[in-house]
Structures are given as C-alpha cells and as structure tokens.
Amino acid sequence: MFPITHGMIGWLIAQPLGTRKSRLIVTVSAILPDIDGIGAIFGTDYYARYHHTVGHNLFFGLSTSIILSLICEDKKKTLSFTLLAFHSHLLGDLFGSGEGWGIPYFWPYLKKIYELPFQFRWELDSWQNLVVTFLCVMLIIYCALKKNRTLVEIFSEQKDRMVVNIFKSWFKNEKN
Template sequence: MHLLTHTLAGWCAGNCVTQSPKVRAWCMGISLLPDIDGVSVVFGVQAFYDYHHTLAHNLLFAFISSVMIGFLNERPLRSAVIFFALIHLHFLMDFFGSGPIWGIPYLVPFFRREFVSGVAWEIDAWQNFVALALLGGWTMWIAIRYRRTPFEFVAPRLENAILRRKIPQKSSSQE
C-alpha cells in the first residue's frame, strides 16, 4: 500500500484508542515503520526486491520495535500493545494491497516461509485508492468532529491555521 494510506490508517486508529496527541503521532509513525526496509532501494533495485518486505515485515521486528517505542511513552505496556497491533495492520494492508509478488515473511528469521495472498491487488489498483479516500474522509470527519488533524503534535501552528481557516468552529447556538 501507499505510505499515505498507512499514515492515515495509523492516525485514524490512534484516534480510536488514545486521547494523547503524542501517542497519536507515534501511531502514524509506527504505521509506516515496517516500510523502513524499503530504504534498501538506495543499494539498487535488486536490493529492494531482496529486502523490502523482509527485514521489517515480520513478527520479530513488530515485537522489538513496538516494545522499544512503547517504552518512550507514558503508559509503556499499553502503548506497546497499540503499536504492535498497528504494525500488524500495516502487514494486513500490505498482504492485500501491495501486489501478488509481495508476500509477508512473518516468521523470518525463524522460518523462511512467506505468506502470499491469492487475492492481492496491485499497488496502483482501485482498491488502494478507495482505501485512501475512505481514510481521508475519516480524517476529515475527525478534524470536523474533534478539531484535530494529523498535524496536531508535529506542527500545531499549521493545524490551528487549517482548523481556523478551513473548518469553522461551531458556535454554541449551532449545537
């Protein structure tokens, strides 16, 4: 799936499980984290095909990274569980939305078996654009309903400008 789709999935899921802007920001980041193995492209196309969906798309990476990042938050165990679930959401989205050539080597380095979806669609398929549109709509709903955006923690001034100019606050007479 596309990086923006993963990011918005993390943002929307984070809004379901926490009131902390910091943890919601972490939710967006952790939703992207498995694609860190895509950096292998700097070593050439063959390295990308060899290592993308291998180094960071597995149970060991999910466990270690979610625990380590979880301990950077106020409620470490709760955060680690949320992050572990979000990494698995990333795996699930990639399982179906990254194309039939990309499997998920979930048990690497313990076993070399790769899980491949028989119904996976290509990365540029309409299903991925529908997922992005739905997550974009959910993000807009959150912005209107709760007056917060994915920028709340990383760029609060930008968020305030967006909310002030683009999403007028309801007056008490409208409620």
C-alpha cells in the same frame, strides 16, 4: 500499500489515545515496516532482496513496538496500539501490494512467505488502494470536525489547528 496510506490508517487507529506523543508513536509504527525499502538507494537488487523482509515480520514489529512504547507515559496502552498499527501495515500490504510481495511473518526463523489468494490481492496503483486512501481522508476530516485534530498534528500542532479551522469553515459554509 503506499506509506502515506499506512500512516493515515495508523493515525486513525491511534485516536483513542489521549496524547499527541502516543498518537505520533502509533502512526510511526504503522509506517516503520517500510524502512526495509531503504535498500532502493543502493539499487533495485537490494530493494528486491530486503523490502518485505527485514521490516515486515513479527520480530521487527514486537521489538520496535516495545522500544517506541517505552518513551510514552501510558506504555501498556501505547504498546497494544503500536502492535495493532504494525499489523494494520502487514494486513494492508497483504491486500494492496500486488503480486510477489507477500509477508514473511516469522522471518528470519521461518522463510515462509504468506500471501492471500490472487483474487483477494490488488496492485499498488489499483483503484482499491485509492478507495482505501480516500476513506482514510474522509475519516480524518471527520476527526477534524469532531476531535479538533488531523494527521497534520504529527508534524505541527500550529499547522494542525489551521487545517482543522479550514475544514470547519468549509462545513460551516455548507450548512448556511
């Protein structure tokens, strides 16, 4: 799945959390596994060798979730949501990363790679991934109308208010 879709799912998971900082941490946790794709800078060999290994396993998820939660006020609650967001990433990849990108969940202790049967997997550039992304956008617009915030809050509260106002004006005009 694309990192932006993982980020949207993570931010949506974070909605019960009361602070922007906690929601930011949970959103980051949903994207962070793809940091192991950074080997692409050094060539396709590094990308193929380390992507879906270093960041896509339980130990990475546990350690990053614990470290990230420590900087939030509500540590226990944030930790449970960061773990949830991390696993949403793995689940998204199990379904939507295509052939040959399974999850080595217990790496480096076990090299076993977990994959769904082929009939449940779809390619990265598939319509299924587009549908998931579209549904996330719809839910984010819903949050704009109901909770007065969008994913943009991760980058800037000021820009987020602008985006929320744009969505609200659209739907206000439709009602009139």
